[in-house]
Amino acid sequence: MSPNSTAHQAEAPSPHDPDERGHFGPYGGRFMPEALIGALDELTAEYDKARLDPEFTGEFARLLRDYAGRPSLLTEAPRFAEHAGGARVFLKREDLNHTGSHKINNVLGQALLTKRMGKKRVIAETGAGQHGVATATACALMGLDCVVYMGEVDTERQALNVARMKLLGAEVIPVKSGSRTLKDAINEALRDWVTNVDTTHYLLGTAAGGHPFPLMVRNFHKVIGIEARAQILDLAGRLPDVVTACVGGGSNAIGIFHGFIDDADVRLVGIEPGGHGIESGEHGATLSEGSPGMLHGALSYLLQDEDGQTVEAYSISAGLDYPGVGPEHAWLKDTARAEYRSVTDDEAMAAFKLLSRTEGIIPAIESAHALAGALKLGQELGPEGLILVNLSGRGDKDMDTAAKYFGFYEES
C-alpha cells in the first residue's frame, strides 16, 4: 500500500466519525470557553477541507515517509513471547519513527494545518516530553515559533527532553500550578491560547479536548493501525486475536485500534497506568476507575471526587499520569468495542526490563504498560494466541527513571 493511499484512507470520512458537533455517543463535544469557539470552528473548517484535499493528504504522506520514516516496522518478539504463555507477539515499532514515538504523526498533520491557516505560532503541552519534542521538531522543520508548556515535576524527571526541545528552538515554560504535571500544562496552554488565539494554534498532543481535536488527532494516527493490519496479515497470515496499547490520553491506542475497529473478532484492549495499585488510590486508570465528567473541553471519563474536582493521577510514566482520557475511548468502553484494564508501575517496569533483555529493544515506560498487558493477555490466550502490541515509543528518555527504579546508580 502506498503512503499516499494510506494517508488518504486515514483521513476519509468514516462511520466512526463523531456527529458534526464532535459527539461520540454522549461523549466529546465542546465544553470550552466561548472565546475559543471561533478558533475551534476555524480549525474544524480547515481540517474538513484538508482531509478531502489530495494536496494535503499527499503532503502529509510525503512527510510521514521521507521525514518520519514510515511505514514503521512490525517486529515479532519470540523470546519475549516465551513469557506470554507462548502466544505470538508482534510489536508495531512506533519507537523507530523520527523523534522516537508515534507523536510525530499527529504533529506533522497539525503543523501542516497551522501553515494552511496562516498562523505562525504554535503552543503545546507535554508530559513525558515526547509530544513537546515532536512539536518542537515540526516547528523547526516548518519555521514556526514554538512554546511548550510542561509541568515542573515533569521538567525534572524528563530533563533530557527539555534540552532537546530547547536545542530545536522551542521555549519551554515550566508550569508551577496544581499538580505540576500534564493536566496543569494543558490548563496553562489553554490560558495562553485564549489570550493569543488570533496568531496561535494549540497543537494538542492527544485525542482529547474539544471538537475537532479527538477526531483530527485520531485520524492523523490511524496510519499506525492501517499499516499494522496489512503487515500482520503479511507476516502472520491472519488478523491478531488482540490489539493492545497503553492509554493515557489515548492517542496511540486510538490510532492502532482504528485499523481493526471493523474486524469484530479482533479484541481491542487498552492498558491504563495502575501506578502503585488501584487500591492505593495512586494511579491513572481513568476508564477503569473514573466516571463521566468534563476536563479540557470534552465529556469523557475522568478521575474526580464527589464534588467534581479533578483528582490528580499518578504513574511512574510521565506520559500516562493524566486524569482524563479521549472521549472516543469512553464510547468504545461503553459500547464494549474495546476493553480497558490496568497494570501497575512494577508490572510495567518488569516488562520494560524483559523486552530490553529478550529482544534488545528498550521501550518507553508508557509502551511498557502495553507490554505488561500483553504478557497477561498471552497467558489468557495460550499458545494459539496472536497479539499485536503498539510499541508507541522508545525508552531512551526514561533511562534516569529506570536507573533509579532498578538501582543501577547504586551498583556503579
Place this chain on the structure above:
Amino acid sequence: MGLATLFEGTRAEGRAALVGYLPAGYPTVDASIELLKGMIDAGCDLVEVGVPYSDPVMDGPVIQAAAVEALGNGFRLRDVFRVVEAVSAHGGKAVVMTYWNPVHRYGVDAFSRDLAAAGGLGIITPDLIPDEAAEWMTASTEHGLDRIFLVAPSSSDERIASTVKASSGFVYATAVMGVTGARDAVGSAAAGLVARTRAHTTLPVAVGLGVRSGAQAAEVAAFADAVIVGSAFVTRAASGVDSVRELAAELAAGVRKAPTPIG
C-alpha cells in the same frame, strides 16, 4: 424575577449595575460570607459567588490561587448554597459562577433545585456554551433560574445571536481575549462587543475581565449595563472586609459618574 427587577432599577437611575465576584469558601466559608455581605453593603448590586475548581482554565493567577486556598481549607460544593443563602438573607442578590463539571457531577437538576431554594438567581457558565446546554436549559426553566452565557470579542455575529437567544437575565461580555485578572486598561474591544451584542438582544449586557478602579468602572459604565469586577475584589479579600468595602464603594461611585465620552 430578581435580575430583571435589578436592571429595571439601575436603568431607572440611569446608571450601570455593579457586580462583584468572590469565590465561595475564600479564604473560608464563613469569611467569604462576611466579605460578600460587605460588598453588598458598600454598593454591589449583585454578587457572583464563584465555585472554587481544580482546573480553572479561564482564570488568571489571582483567582487560581484563591481557588487553591479555598479547596485547601475544605470547601465542599454544597457550601456554595450556604453562601448564597446567607447573601440572600442579608438582602443581597446572588448568581453563581461555575465551571460546568461540578454542576454535572452534582446533577444539573439537583444543583438548580438547591440553588433556587437558597435564593440564587442564576448561573454564569464560563465553559458551557448553549450548544451543549440542553440539560441546563430544561433545569433552569424548571427552577426559575437565569442562564448567563458569555460572548467574546472572537464570537461571530451568528454565535452572538444564538448565544443571546439562549440567555436570560443578562449577557456576560468578556472585554478582552484572555484570562481573568486586573488590567491597567480595559480592552478597547469591549465597547464594540457590547454594540455587536445589543444588535441581537434587549437583555442587559455586563462587561467583565480587567476592571479594578472607579475610573475604569465609570469608563465601562458609559457603554455597558453592568460592570463586573472579580480579581480586584479577590486581591482585596486577603486584607479583610474593610478593604473589600472600600473597593466596592469606589466602584459604586464609579458606575454613578456621569458618562464621559470615550477615547
